[in-house]
Amino acid sequence: MSTEREFDVLIAGGGNAGLCAAVAARREGASVLVLEAAAKFYRGGNTRHTRNMRCAHDTATDTLTGPYTEDEFYDDLIRVTEGNTDEELARLMISESKEILTWIVEQGVRFQPSLAGTLSLGRTNSFFLGGGRGMLNALYATAEDLGVEIRYEAEVVAVDVRDGEFSSATYRKDGRDHTVPARGFVAACGGFESNFEWLKEGWGEIADNFLIRGTANNKGAVLRMLMNAGVKTIGDPTQCHAVAIDARAPKYDGGIVTRLDCVVFGIVVNREAERFYDEGEDIWPKRYAVWGRLVARQPGQIAYIIFDAPSLERFMPSLYPPIPAPTIRGLAEELELDPDVLDRTVSDFNAAVRPGTFDPAILDDCRTEGLTPDKTHWAQKIETAPFYAYPVRPGITFTYLCAKVNRDAGILMESGAPSANMFAAGEMMAGNVLGKGYAGGVGMTIGSVFGRIAGREAARLALGNAGVRSAAE
Numbered sequence: 001m002s003t004e005r006e007f008d009v010l011i012a013g014g015g016n017a018g019l020c021a022a023v024a025a026r027r028e029g030a031s032v033l034v035l036e037a038a039a040k041f042y043r044g045g046n047t048r049h050t051r052n053m054r055c056a057h058d059t060a061t062d063t064l065t066g067p068y069t070e071d072e073f074y075d076d077l078i079r080v081t082e083g084n085t086d087e088e089l090a091r092l093m094i095s096e097s098k099e100i101l102t103w104i105v106e107q108g109v110r111f112q113p114s115l116a117g118t119l120s121l122g123r124t125n126s127f128f129l130g131g132g133r134g135m136l137n138a139l140y141a142t143a144e145d146l147g148v149e150i151r152y153e154a155e156v157v158a159v160d161v162r163d164g165e166f167s168s169a170t171y172r173k174d175g176r177d178h179t180v181p182a183r184g185f186v187a188a189c190g191g192f193e194s195n196f197e198w199l200k201e202g203w204g205e206i207a208d209n210f211l212i213r214g215t216a217n218n219k220g221a222v223l224r225m226l227m228n229a230g231v232k233t234i235g236d237p238t239q240c241h242a243v244a245i246d247a248r249a250p251k252y253d254g255g256i257v258t259r260l261d262c263v264v265f266g267i268v269v270n271r272e273a274e275r276f277y278d279e280g281e282d283i284w285p286k287r288y289a290v291w292g293r294l295v296a297r298q299p300g301q302i303a304y305i306i307f308d309a310p311s312l313e314r315f316m317p318s319l320y321p322p323i324p325a326p327t328i329r330g331l332a333e334e335l336e337l338d339p340d341v342l343d344r345t346v347s348d349f350n351a352a353v354r355p356g357t358f359d360p361a362i363l364d365d366c367r368t369e370g371l372t373p374d375k376t377h378w379a380q381k382i383e384t385a386p387f388y389a390y391p392v393r394p395g396i397t398f399t400y401l402c403a404k405v406n407r408d409a410g411i412l413m414e415s416g417a418p419s420a421n422m423f424a425a426g427e428m429m430a431g432n433v434l435g436k437g438y439a440g441g442v443g444m445t446i447g448s449v450f451g452r453i454a455g456r457e458a459a460r461l462a463l464g465n466a467g468v469r470s471a472a473e
Helices: 016-027 045-049 070-081 087-106 131-146 196-209 221-228 290-296 328-335 339-352 442-472
Strands: 007-012 032-035 052-054 125-128 149-151 155-162 165-173 176-187 240-246 267-270 303-308 323-325 387-399 410-412 418-424
Touching: 007 016, 007 442, 016 032, 016 131, 016 176, 016 442, 032 176, 045 131, 045 442, 052 087, 052 442, 070 087, 087 442, 125 131, 131 149, 155 221, 165 418, 176 221, 176 442, 196 290, 196 387, 240 290, 267 339, 290 387, 303 328, 323 328, 328 339, 328 387, 418 442
Parallel strands: 007 032, 007 176, 032 149, 176 418
Antiparallel strands: 052 125, 155 165, 165 176, 240 387, 267 303, 303 387, 323 387, 410 418
């Protein structure tokens, strides 16, 4: 094992949160090392699969169609989390998000007008030019220009933490272990969604049927190390950002193209060909993340989105084509569902649809009456051949059990006292804000805002401590 030179700030994780932390720390004058477990091509964890971030802003811009106030943002967050959030940290995130829109452009990231369709995010969310990978490339270029050192395929295998104070981390590269001392540490290396044994601790054996939308590297190793070192955690281990994705997607790294946005245009049935939830509950970006957990609770952890020909062009399709059939009974046979039950489910739904004015951009008046559950918006008869279906499974994005932090992104110990020099950003602390549920783009907001805060505060602490040591020497 070799011991390397000491850095002011050591960052575990090279995604959005880690890069924002690295840039912020370097701009404070700190020496910075980023340890990224992935190879260079796959750098960035889940960030490379993203496409937008949700930020408060007071006026329309070149890429945003109107204002999105701090109060509206907070109301949206409270609605999706059902109040399961740290209000102080949530309001801090929302307030800081206004400045992040400008700051992140200063770091080379560019935005484009929003995508159309069921997203309805043109006013609230800023879309990255080139998607998440474009954003990452810009941040990496800026970090490298500033002098941030980056090591790829460098997996953190140990951290030395004593009485709440970090002294060094050990990473493994090319089969050799290297220890790096640092005055400050930022944990920004994701949740544990890729660790199926850990998932089973909360979900049981059904977790084997989950798909992981992002990186296979997020196994929660650093989080577990910190927990063993006495770090305070927050969050339910079964709570996560989970959406319904195409059941034909790969086990890992299917990304955004396997997500399905057509739920509001049809009905969703389980393996028994029965509906089980209101497909029209709310505007899609505010409720799409409930569907992963809903499907997880269905038999076999699988469900099917059923719709007809007029809806085929109303949403962004999955990477995989929908399964077609000329009749509902024929569709049932393709899906290996009971044809009689699916035919009855669709017929009952069609009979319950009430007249209205269809508008996918608002909570319209197209609904059903007399069903359990009813569809409260965007209900239209499924009657025009050909008929289509997408099979879906729970797609886990990231988990919410994480390190508890304060306003400075400082990690708290089990005693409630802040660590002497450890900070967390991104998915490593997202559960402080997201105790439940999800709203589109919030994960990137958490990563950018708290990444910047963590890097800045870690640098100021490290440089202050270095100054004290230099004066003493």
